[in-house]
Amino acid sequence: MRFDVVTLFPDMFSVVRDLGVTGRAHGHGIWSLRAWNPREFTHDVHRTVDDRPYGGGPGMVMMAAPLEAAVGAAQADRGLQGLAAAPVILLSPTGRRYDQQAAGELAAGDGAIFICGRYEGVDQRFIDRCVTLELSLGDFVLSGGELAALAMIDAAVRLLPGVLNDGDSALQDSFNPALDGLLDSPHYTRPEVHEGVQVPAQLLSGHHAQIARWRREQSLELTARRRPELIARARADGRLTAADERFLAALPSETDVG
Numbered sequence: 487m488r489f490d491v492v493t494l495f496p497d498m499f500s501v502v503r504d505l506g507v508t509g510r511a512h513g514h515g516i517w518s519l520r521a522w523n524p525r526e527f528t529h530d531v532h533r534t535v536d537d538r539p540y541g542g543g544p545g546m547v548m549m550a551a552p553l554e555a556a557v558g559a560a561q562a563d564r565g566l567q568g569l570a571a572a573p574v575i576l577l578s579p580t581g582r583r584y585d586q587q588a589a590g591e592l593a594a595g596d597g598a599i600f601i602c603g604r605y606e607g608v609d610q611r612f613i614d615r616c617v618t619l620e621l622s623l624g625d626f627v628l629s630g631g632e633l634a635a636l637a638m639i640d641a642a643v644r645l646l647p648g649v650l651n652d653g654d655s656a657l658q659d660s661f662n663p664a665l666d667g668l669l670d671s672p673h674y675t676r677p678e679v680h681e682g683v684q685v686p687a688q689l690l691s692g693h694h695a696q697i698a699r700w701r702r703e704q705s706l707e708l709t710a711r712r713r714p715e716l717i718a719r720a721r722a723d724g725r726l727t728a729a730d731e732r733f734l735a736a737l738p739s740e741t742d743v744g
């Protein structure tokens with residue numbers, strides 16, 4: 487898996503490259519990352535990458551030519567490595583929403599070229615000519631696309647085979663509510679009492695089936711309260727058991743007092 491990022495701030499990507507599980511996987515050669523600074527693809531003495539918007543308005547717009555040259559260099563370098571042309575992904579709040587399924591799709595390919603805009607935006611002619619798809623993390627505006635690209639790379643890389651250790655990889659098992667379309671159940675570790683607050687007795691019981699049932703019910707209750715649409719989807723997909731349905735039916739509705 488190889489990611490390329492076109493960014494005015496290549497140093498930001500040391501976070502995924504050097505730290506944590508993604509850093510360890512990078513060290514093991516499971517994935518690679520190369521940053522391309524559009525400033526290196528300018529020809530004027532000031533190395534200009536932005537200019538004022540036609541039609542007026544505040545701020546500056548990233549020029550098409552340095553971005554296009556950076557993407558061309560990234561694609562050519564991928565070609566030298568024997569890789570096919572990669573999708574070119576622009577991080578933008580107007581893009582398609584990135585979710586766990588999209589992370590899985592990204593992890594199943596052989597990488598992508600992420601375009602990280604800065605200033606007020608990117609010249610539309612670059613988008614029309616070079617960008618394959620636009621992806622968003624949600625309805626908020628960042629100072630640049632880099633933090634969104636970092637989040638997307640992190641979510642995809644941790645799905646690659648060999649990235650998570652044996653302990654972590656249980657999280658990917660379909661029986662675990664974390665990735666079964668329900669919200670995760672709460673976690674506890676030592677000590678058994680923290681500031682007078684006990685770990686739930688079910689987790690100390692040592693009965694595997696009882697612990698699994700408790701976690702499932704915690705997931706169901708949390709999901710029903712915070713993200714009821716996920717319960718509806720799980721039901722439609724046949725992912726709720728008869729025991730799940732009995733538990734949900736017995737839950738007091740949020741409007742009940744007491």
Ligand code: 9WO
Pocket residue numbers: 577578579580602603604605606607608621622623624625626627628629630631634
């Ligand atoms: C900003 C913007 C704001 C309102 C409507 C559309 C918009 N598009 C962009 C945009 O593409 N901006 C560029 C990238 C340049 C300025 C910083 N950029 C950015 C990307 N801000 N926020 C994001 C982003 C990306 C993914 N998920 C959430 C936000």
